[in-house]
Amino acid sequence: MADELQLLLLSRPQIIQNSTPIFIFHKAQALFYYLAVTARPHQRTALxxxxxxxxxxxxxxxxxxxTLSYLRKHFGEYLSINRHTVSFNQNANYWLDVDVLKNALQASPKTIxxxxxxxxxxxxxFLEGFHVPEEKEFETWVTNMRKKLQDLVVQALHTLALRYQELGNYTESIDCLNRLLLLQPWREESHQLLMMLLATSGQRSAALEQYEICRQMLEEHKRLPSTELTKLHEEISTGKLVVANNATVTPQTVGCFMENDLPQQRQIESEQQVTLMYCHWHDIHTQLTQSPEVWHILQQYCTQHLLGVIHQFGGQVIYQYNGGLLVAFSGTETPESNAQHAIQCGLQVLKAVGSAAEIKTHQLSLAIHTGLVLMEKVKINGHQHYLNLIGQPLDIVQELARQASPNALLISNDTYSLVKETVACQQFGNSEYNFFGSNIYQVQAISSQ
Structure with a gap:
């Protein structure tokens, strides 16, 4: 057996064997990378x-x-080729950085x-600097993979920042957030957490400067600072911010910890099954949505109308930004009830948005997924609040919502298995989300029973 073949695709791509780079012609590279990453048979006609x-x-x-003859000559044992299909041989001796990254994120628990x-x-x-500009389908695949992998790394950096924060290692936590913001500088919630860490570690001027960086970045993306960000800035500016010694502060609690409203008890739970719902807005007229006023209307509508519906069905908003909502359902006795409440809530939210005259530039899609997350809670004035949820289900539910058509509600196979006796669904197909890979369903109706 040949020595291990290494495929390094996270940056400028390299193929290495026996510590020696291997160079092959451009289209052969493109095909070889595609077969290795997708890890499934492909019809020759599709290729x-x-x-x-x-x-x-x-x-x-x-x-x-x-091209196949050329690849067989150089990498014969790594390919499975017949008259109809071509695939990468996953039993061969190889190392692919994309697979290692995905496996590390899927492992539980997610240790530091x-x-x-x-x-x-x-x-x-992913495949930095590698292009086949005349092939739009290949370019689209590369672009989508780049985004999905970057989103996963961003989530890992955010989770790592929170873990370091729990240990009191603010220096490492701040470093993680700075690296995260180099990848996605528009993430307001990461700017908020960074401001909080800077302020609580005695770097008040740096925290205020971070607010200006965030504000300018949001302005470049035609967005307004959220109420939470503005309030945090005011608290840091006026010196009113008070942080309890036993509390880990995250974006969900920014603005809550004032002198007369300190967290009384913080609790970190083991992994727990939670049903998540994500609301995603689709642009109807791109040229109109550049105005910050449009995003302000969406945010205001969610606050005034949708939050009441969500609370009615026992949901708790974990994250809200420019109208996007991440909601958790875990308050009932059984996972089945949580999933059912989430679907009832989703249908009611779609109904409310469909009749909203003030929403003219966007349409809403929803997704629901049930999975294991690590939960942090804090008790404030006798009431339990989520500080943070950590886990891959957060990525899955957001990706499913983006795949959903406007005015549609998609649920994952994990959620469907809990409610299939009471919910009428139509199979939507397999998710395109690379790290999910099971059936998804579009909800049509729910039983009154």
Whole structure:
């Protein structure tokens, strides 16, 4: 057996064997990377249009034959090729950084060591600098993979920042947030947490400067600072911010900890099954949504109308930004009841938005997913509040909501298995979310029973 083949695709791509880089021609690289990352058989006919769409069909077939022959010569044991399909041999001796990153994030529990491994693996964007500009389908695949992998690394950095914060290691936590904001500088919740950490570690001027950086970034993206961000800035500016010694402060609690309203008890629970709902807004007229006023209307509508509906069904808002809402349902005795309440809430939210005359520029889609998350709670004035939820279900539910059509409610297979006796659904197909990979369903109605 040949020595391990290394595929380094997180940054500028490299193929290495026996500590020696291997160079192959451009289209062969593109095909080899695609087969390795997707890890499934592909029809030859599909590959023709994927990498040779711009040339006549006979030439396409010849180019694919030549490319496969070339790859078989160099990497024969890593490929499975027959008359109809082509795939990467996952039983071969190889190492792929994308797979290692995904496996580290799927492992439980997500220890600091595993999260550090993820961050270390991510040396740059997926296939950085590698393009096949004449093939739009390939370019779209690369773009989508870059975003999904970056989102996962951002989530890992955010979780790592919270873990360091729990240990009182503010320096490492601040470093994680700075690295995160280099990847996604528009994430207001990360700016908020960074401001809080800077302020509580005695760096008040740096915290105020961070607010200005955040405000300018939001302005560039035609967005207004949230009420929570503005309030935090005021508290830091006036010196009114008080942080309890036993409390870990996250964006969800920003603005809550005042002198007469300190957290009384913080609790970190083990993994718990929670049903999550995410509300995603689709632009109808892109040219109109550049105005900050549009986002203000969405945020105001959610606050005035949707939060009441959510609370009616026992949901708690974990995250709210420019109208986007992440909601958790875990207050009932059984997972089935939580899932049912979430679906009832989702249908009612869609009904409310459908009749809202003030929403003219956007349409709403919803997704619901049930999974295990790590939960942090704090008791304030005798009431339990979520500080933070950590886990892959947060990524899954947000990605499903983005895939959903406007005015639709999608649920994952995990949620469907809890409510299939009472909810009428139509199978929507397999999720395109690479790290999910099971059936999803579109809700049509719910039984009155």
């Amino acid at each position: 023709l249009s994927f990498l040779w769409s711009h040339i006549p069909e006979n030439n396409r077939k010849n180019n694919l034959r030549v 060591e595993r999260l550090q491994e993820v961050v270390k693996l991510y040396q740059g964007p």
